[in-house]
Amino acid sequence: MTDASMPARYERPSALAFLGYAAAVVIILWSFAGAGFSIDKEISSPPRFADFIDRAFPPNMEPKVLARLGWKMLETLQIALAGAVIGIVCSVPVALLAARGLIAPTWINQVVRTGLGFIRAVPDIAWALVFVVAVGLGPFAGMLAIAIDTIGFCGRFFADDMEAADKGPSESLTATGARKLDVVACATIPATMPAFISTSLFATEKAVRSSTILGLVGAGGIGIELKVGFDLFDYPTAMTVILMIAVVVISFEYLSGWARTKIIGEQR
């Protein structure tokens, strides 16, 4: 036996750490206050919610309505897919410039990363408003909003994936006298391909979710039907739209998960 004493089960925090915890609690409570958190409203909301459910059910299942909503849902998926594909393809060169230690000098990495941060900071619905102003109402504005939002998401994650890639193959190719671009194309990108595919599938899922609400600001898709349904107090139709969105988004998530397993699961 040594004379080492048993360590305390819980470490006593330092004074600085204690102040940090206290500050965190204050900031959280302050946020609740700013968000208008109200116990009274929490208690009174279930009856109102029940009233909405009562008025919304059964959902509107008229064939004419379903056909109209179905076409709008298809347009929504087209917006999501087209925007996501453009965004993912454009993200690769952007990520090459953003990734540290690959092909671009540090100052370019910083500029591109700041740009990507700005893109992510602006919500997709705000991008949709901007593009409605720029190209007019309709699905094209929505597609552009999805594309730019995808670049912000994938550009950042692709760059992080490339920075984290195993440096061994890159070093071996550099040692043959290969140029930086050749090394990235032959070693870095193949090594990060599984991560690229996974991120791209997540981005497409995100695009499908986002595209369902872009119609609220006139950027195409099924969102406009949701807005009209609530504006006209046509809650059954609004509920049909909500259920349709849920079915499509959840189905796409399952499809994406299956594709991810099929493509990446084969990796050893």
Added chain:
Amino acid sequence: MSARCIRTPGTHSSTISSVTNLTTETQVAPTRPQQTGAEVFAPVLPVDLRVTRLAKSFAGTLIFKNVSFGLSRGEAVAIVGANGTGKSTLLRCLMGLIPADAGAIDVLGTDVRGAKSSDLRAMRAQMGLVSQKHNLVPRLSVLSNVVQGLLGQSPGIRHWSQSFAPAASRAEAMAALTKVGLAHLASRRADRLSGGQSQRVAIARALVGQPKILIADEPTASLDPAAGEDVMDLFFDLARQEGVTVIFISHNIDHALRYGDRVLGLADGGMPLDARAKNLSAQDLRGLYD
């Protein structure tokens, strides 16, 4: 290696090969050639690599300093030393993959420390590296991995994959795979190979560009002893067939003595050992690990 040295009356070589004639003790410092009357042993082959008073630190911690040695064409040199003595760092400095802090490195006529990127690439195109881990690109085929060994000589998309490669490059890559006995696995994905097979492909990739200098950083470290022996035999058979200068790191004292013409030992921030392998015993090298 001694077969490559001839008696040259009056020659006063300053290359490190002259140093290697001297060794009878474990600790040998570089000295001038031993003169025996009017004759000395000296290489007539060119010097491929010369390092002078090299120093390297990481974050203020000295790795090594005052390291000097040279390699003649066709020589095989083993670098030994305990972990953390800077063996891998030294090799990376030689290839210009990381910068040295002080000293001079001349590889195939290129001043590595002062060279432009394009000059460094041209120099590396005449070298091959086999690492501890094979470092193949896992998702690509064996043939594509070997074709990429030609990127230094022929940059660009044609050598990104065997699919785009010119017929001559594909043939060279297949020839390299034949030399390592793996031509039949050319289409297999690199991540479907065993450790020994992967290291053989890495050797093929290093050799396909017909390098003048081969660098191997513990090429058998991740292999079982039998596979390690196979890989070392193959590596040195091919290197000697091609007349390539080899510098390799090994923690296996037997390998260092068996495959190296010379042994360089790193310890205590310097290189206290530079001796001919035939004049050393395993016991001599064990002292470096104490």
